[in-house]
Amino acid sequence: MEIDQTMPELPEVETVANGVDARVRGRRIQRVWTSGKPQTFKSSEAEIVAALTAARIKLVHRVGKTIVMDLLRTGKEPAQFLIHLGMTGRLLVSQPEVPLPAHTHAVLSLSDGREVRFVDPRRFGRLSVLTGAAAYQGPGAEPTTVPVEEFSHLFKGRKLAIKAALLNQSILHGVGNIYADESLFRAGIRPRRQAGQLTREQLARLHAALRQVLSQAIKLGGSSVSDYVDADGVRGFFQLEHKVYSRAGQPCLQCGSVLKKIVVGGRTTVYCPRCQQ
DNA sequence: AGGTTGACCTGGACGC
DNA sequence: TGCGTCCAGGTCAACC
Numbered sequence: 001m002e003i004d005q006t007m008p009e010l011p012e013v014e015t016v017a018n019g020v021d022a023r024v025r026g027r028r029i030q031r032v033w034t035s036g037k038p039q040t041f042k043s044s045e046a047e048i049v050a051a052l053t054a055a056r057i058k059l060v061h062r063v064g065k066t067i068v069m070d071l072l073r074t075g076k077e078p079a080q081f082l083i084h085l086g087m088t089g090r091l092l093v094s095q096p097e098v099p100l101p102a103h104t105h106a107v108l109s110l111s112d113g114r115e116v117r118f119v120d121p122r123r124f125g126r127l128s129v130l131t132g133a134a135a136y137q138g139p140g141a142e143p144t145t146v147p148v149e150e151f152s153h154l155f156k157g158r159k160l161a162i163k164a165a166l167l168n169q170s171i172l173h174g175v176g177n178i179y180a181d182e183s184l185f186r187a188g189i190r191p192r193r194q195a196g197q198l199t200r201e202q203l204a205r206l207h208a209a210l211r212q213v214l215s216q217a218i219k220l221g222g223s224s225v226s227d228y229v230d231a232d233g234v235r236g237f238f239q240l241e242h243k244v245y246s247r248a249g250q251p252c253l254q255c256g257s258v259l260k261k262i263v264v265g266g267r268t269t270v271y272c273p274r275c276q277q
Numbered sequence: 278a279g280g281t282t283g284a285c286c287t288g289g290a291c292g293c
Numbered sequence: 294t295g296c297g298t299c300c301a302g303g304t305c306a307a308c309c
Contacts, residue, residue, distance in 0.1 A: 007302065039285075065303075087302055088287080103287095122286045124303060160280060168280095169304075177302065266282065267302070 008085040010143065010174035010214055014062045015221030016091055019229035020116065021060035023093045028056050028111040029071075034127075035105040040120065042082075042128035051079045051129040052108060064138035064173030067091060079131045086124025092117045093229055140173040143210055152203040155195040162198060162206075163191035164265030175210065177267050178245045179217070183210040185244045190276045191262070191269045244270045 008016070032052045034045040041048065055071035058078075062068065069081035083091055092101075094115050100107070101119045106127055108116040118127060130136055141154060154171050155162070165171055166180040175183075184191050186209035189202055198206070243253050248261035252272040262269050 009303095084303080086286090086304080120286095121288070122302090124286065126304085158279085164280085167303085265280095268300090 007087055007176060007178065008065065008089065009176035009179055010062070010065060011179075011217035011221050013065050013067060013085060013174075014218050016085070016229060017060050017062040017067045020067070020091055020093060023229065024057050024110060024114075024116060025059060026057065027114075029053060029108045029116075030111050031109040033107040033109075037105055037123060040105045040123055040125065040127060042126045048081070048106075048127060048129050051131055052081055055079065063136055064140065064142070064169060065176070066136070066138065068136055070135075077132050079129055080136050082126075082128045082130065082136060083118060084126040086120060086122065086126065088122040089118065089120040089125030091229070092119060138173045139170040140168070141171070143172050143174050144214055146172070146207075148204055148207045151207045152200065155198065155203065158195035160195055161192045161264050162189060162195045163267070163269055165195040166210075167265055167267060174214075177269075178242065179210070179213055181245045181270055182213050182243060185272060185276060186213060188276055191264045191271050244272065246270070 029052050032049045034041065034048060036045065043051075051073075052071065055073045058070040058072050060067065060069050065084060067083040067085070069083070071079045071081060073079060083089070085091070094117055096109070096113055096115055100117065103121040103123075104117055104119045105123075105125075106118040110116065118125070141150065143151075146154075151172075155165055158165055158171075160168075163180055163184060166175045166183070167177065181191070183206060187202065187205040189198065189206060244259055247259050248270045250259055251257065252259055252275060255272065255274050257272055257274040259270050260273050262271070
């Protein structure tokens with residue numbers, strides 16, 4: 001079995017959210033432990049403990065790259081627990097006797113004894129809570145559902161490179177480095193092209209490519225979710241076969257040209273100089 | 278205000 | 294072998 005660890009982008013986050021939802025929906029959170037590593041918590045730890053303790057988990061879902069746990073609390077306003085996995089974050093559902101992995105930063109003990117654990121070695125992940133009726137919307141447009149006209153409108157007049165625009169979460173949320181490069185390759189667009197200069201046709205191709213690549217990755221993720229969420233966090237995802245990401249210097253799978261590596265928006269970017277114009 | 282850059286982290290890969 | 298250096302990247306603050 002081929003196992004590969006990948007960065008959590010939209011498809012991975014959705015896979016984890018669905019897997020955790022199937023396991024904990026309807027359960028009550030009895031106790032909450034946090035690690036005291038300040039940068040991991042966007043809300044204060046006391047705030048998180050107060051919001052989560054005794055709450056019932058109504059639903060676990062995804063908004064952008066954030067896992068959202070909707071909580072019902074008797075006699076209080078509803079709340080949402082927001083989990084951003086950062087680069088190395090994992091959200092696991094474990095029996096209490098399974099030893100805590102290193103770099104565990106939060107543990108939610110459920111009424112049935114199981115534990116929801118947030119583990120994050122590199123600590124780019126963030127935990128926070130929202131209380132009140134307003135549901136978390138995320139900073140930008142949702143790439144899996146945004147209609148093509150709205151998608152195109154997002155880039156109108158923008159001077160930044162299309163690759164940087166795809167990574168900008170306040171424009172479009174959920175797309176990271178891997179799927180930005182993969183969708184630009186499939187759409188035949190150079191990563192450095194100015195976002196506002198793209199034609200209707202190019203934007204339509206990009207919109208379609210992005211949706212296709214994301215939904216394909218979500219489908220593949222579904223087959224590995226139980227390994228991931230139930231395990232101690234060692235296993236990763238079955239990956240979409242990358243056509244350009246991390247293949248710099250290798251031949252393009254479409255035309256054979258050597259794939260080029262550049263930096264756009266501060267991120268490593270790989271593209272085919274022939275297929276992407 | 279839009280756009281760009283660097284800091285935050287740590288494990289793994291690589292070079293000498 | 295072991296040490297040092299570099300690289301990965303999501304987000305945010307700071308800057309232009």
